[in-house]
Amino acid sequence: MLKTEVNELLTQTGPATPAGELFRRYWIPALLAEELPENDCPPVRVKILSERLIAFRDSEGRLGLIDEFCAHRGVSLWFGRVEECGLRCAYHGWKYDVTGQCVEVPSEPENSNFCAKVKLTAYPLVQVGDVLWTYMGDPDRRPELPAFEFAQVPAEQTFTSKRWQESNWLQALEGGIDSSHVSWLHSGGLKSDPLFKGAKGNQYNLNDMRPFFEVAEADGGLFIGARRNADEGRYYWRITPWVMPSFTIVPPRGDHPVHGHFWVPIDDENCWVYTFDYHPLRVLTPDERQAMKDGHGVHSRNIPGTYRPEENKDVDYLIDREAQKRGETFSGVRGIAQQDASLQESMGPIVDRTKERLVSSDTGIIKARQKLRKAVEALRDEGTTPPGVDPAHHRVRSAAIVLPQEDSFIEASREAVAVRPGVAHSSV
Amino acid sequence: VTTPIRPILLNSCARAATAVEARFRIDRPIGGRSARVIALDEDAREVVARIAAQVSGNAHFLTGSELAGSPSRLEEELEDADVAIMVATAGAGPEAAAAIAQACAERGIMTAGLILGDRLEVGAAVSALRPYARVLMVTDDEDDVAEVLTALRA
Numbered sequence: 139m140l141k142t143e144v145n146e147l148l149t150q151t152g153p154a155t156p157a158g159e160l161f162r163r164y165w166i167p168a169l170l171a172e173e174l175p176e177n178d179c180p181p182v183r184v185k186i187l188s189e190r191l192i193a194f195r196d197s198e199g200r201l202g203l204i205d206e207f208c209a210h211r212g213v214s215l216w217f218g219r220v221e222e223c224g225l226r227c228a229y230h231g232w233k234y235d236v237t238g239q240c241v242e243v244p245s246e247p248e249n250s251n252f253c254a255k256v257k258l259t260a261y262p263l264v265q266v267g268d269v270l271w272t273y274m275g276d277p278d279r280r281p282e283l284p285a286f287e288f289a290q291v292p293a294e295q296t297f298t299s300k301r302w303q304e305s306n307w308l309q310a311l312e313g314g315i316d317s318s319h320v321s322w323l324h325s326g327g328l329k330s331d332p333l334f335k336g337a338k339g340n341q342y343n344l345n346d347m348r349p350f351f352e353v354a355e356a357d358g359g360l361f362i363g364a365r366r367n368a369d370e371g372r373y374y375w376r377i378t379p380w381v382m383p384s385f386t387i388v389p390p391r392g393d394h395p396v397h398g399h400f401w402v403p404i405d406d407e408n409c410w411v412y413t414f415d416y417h418p419l420r421v422l423t424p425d426e427r428q429a430m431k432d433g434h435g436v437h438s439r440n441i442p443g444t445y446r447p448e449e450n451k452d453v454d455y456l457i458d459r460e461a462q463k464r465g466e467t468f469s470g471v472r473g474i475a476q477q478d479a480s481l482q483e484s485m486g487p488i489v490d491r492t493k494e495r496l497v498s499s500d501t502g503i504i505k506a507r508q509k510l511r512k513a514v515e516a517l518r519d520e521g522t523t524p525p526g527v528d529p530a531h532h533r534v535r536s537a538a539i540v541l542p543q544e545d546s547f548i549e550a551s552r553e554a555v556a557v558r559p560g561v562a563h564s565s566v
Numbered sequence: 567v568t569t570p571i572r573p574i575l576l577n578s579c580a581r582a583a584t585a586v587e588a589r590f591r592i593d594r595p596i597g598g599r600s601a602r603v604i605a606l607d608e609d610a611r612e613v614v615a616r617i618a619a620q621v622s623g624n625a626h627f628l629t630g631s632e633l634a635g636s637p638s639r640l641e642e643e644l645e646d647a648d649v650a651i652m653v654a655t656a657g658a659g660p661e662a663a664a665a666i667a668q669a670c671a672e673r674g675i676m677t678a679g680l681i682l683g684d685r686l687e688v689g690a691a692v693s694a695l696r697p698y699a700r701v702l703m704v705t706d707d708e709d710d711v712a713e714v715l716t717a718l719r720a
Binding site for chain 1: 579580581583584585587588589591592596649651676677678685686689692693696697699700701702703704705706707709710713714716717718719
């Protein structure tokens with residue numbers, strides 16, 4: 139349970155809100171690189187942290203992320219033309235460069251310097267991996283670029299997709315921290331999904347529906363360990379790192395690629411879910427890549443030409459009661475991503491946490507909220523840089539390991555949860 | 567795949583989830599948990615005493631030694647409990663935890679352990695509690711005890 143004021147503190151991320159200021163201390167995903175595929179391609183509308191922006195790639199390949207609306211009469215620059223190193227408004231031809239600087243006002247005399255006085259808000263937009271990242275905070279406090287392993291490996295070893303989720307970012311993130319739902323909601327996928335099936339660890343998952351949990355502090359957030367019985371005298375551990383504010387990695391299964399998420403607030407009632415899969419050592423096979431595009435694993439099957447899942451709110455997530463009855467899916471919704479989204483959206487756009495009834499297995503969620511609240515307050519009151527800003531905090535891995543019962547997962551997995559170039563994930 | 571059932575009315579489909587209607591959900595009073603917060607060692611005892619002075623719920627604050635040494639007191643304390651939160655520091659041993667956890671298991675009472683200290687220095691306490699707590703949290707932040715109690719409505 140959270141008090142109303144804490145729930146509002148953590149769920150509101152618009153400009154000048156305390157949690158909005160927190161998000162504005164990090165590099166966050168703004169678009170997939172595929173959305174701006176070539177120089178002078180059409181501009182893309184981007185709404186993040188409740189700000190409406192427009193992204194474009196100019197004639198020389200420079201990336202821009204600027205205010206969506208023309209300074210002249212406030213029309214959307216989405217209707218504009220990307221040409222000759224700028225974005226030209228379709229209404230009266232005002233033109234802006236990637237820094238938001240107006241470089242041409244056609245109605246002014248040729249020797250006028252009026253345009254030099256017109257500049258739109260602009261944020262940096264930088265490609266790291268498959269993702270275009272932005273930093274929307276104080277330029278003087280801009281941290282080093284993100285160093286998450288999924289975005290650092292060669293392009294052929296990684297794949298990222300995204301989907302729109304119609305809920306506040308926090309209830310979506312909390313689903314990523316809550317390992318206890320996996321054995322229920324996603325039980326069908328463990329047996330059949332091409333990106334999961336066949337791992338020995340799946341059997342441990344399915345044989346023990348009452349995992350024990352351990353939550354431990356990490357420099358950038360938390361490590362959450364879920365422990366199940368394995369063979370005699372040993373436990374099967376699945377270790378999920380959470381890096382603040384909203385990055386998680388799912389523990390691996392066998393030699394399958396490893397996946398995870400980055401949740402980015404669009405506004406207070408919607409978020410983008412960036413979902414990646416990567417393998418630290420090998421190229422993703424054509425079959426794996428196709429499975430990801432088809433919405434298997436933790437990816438979604440999107441309506442062509444959009445980032446909206448086919449199983450969405452408007453069509454009751456295409457629930458299939460027969461598949462539910464047969465046990466192919468636990469909830470009747472296809473795909474792990476939309477199994478999660480359907481339930482998280484059903485909570486309401488911003489879940490009222492004053493009414494929830496947590497149990498002790500929700501300790502990971504309780505601790506994550508507390509860390510977020512403390513970070514938001516420390517930034518607001520003392521200007522303290524929050525955990526997860528330092529790229530060193532990004533260099534973590536998830537792990538799936540079998541340990542003797544007496545071993546501490548924190549100590550025994552210290553190497554397993556660190557990024558070690560050239561070394562495979564610890565997986566079962 | 568069977569033909570999905572298409573929504574007929576806005577109020578009978580997933581689109582009915584809106585910010586406005588969400589305000590009226592689950593409006594029946596929600597009861598709190600009946601919690602026992604048990605310090606397992608001397609340092610933890612001091613922490614628990616401080617927390618007891620801060621929180622205003624219905625939790626009972628106890629020490630492991632007084633419970634483990636007195637089966638009748640343990641039985642009495644656990645009679646209407648539904649969660650037992652054991653608080654420990656680096657010095658905690660398994661004896662009290664074992665006695666409490668066994669009594670909890672017999673009564674279907676959930677057990678949780680909060681271990682205070684640096685995660686690299688409390689390994690022995692973690693090992694001592696691991697068999698007896700369904701949920702363990704290692705933290706260097708004393709406030710977590712109160713935070714968990716509040717979140718659980720204890």
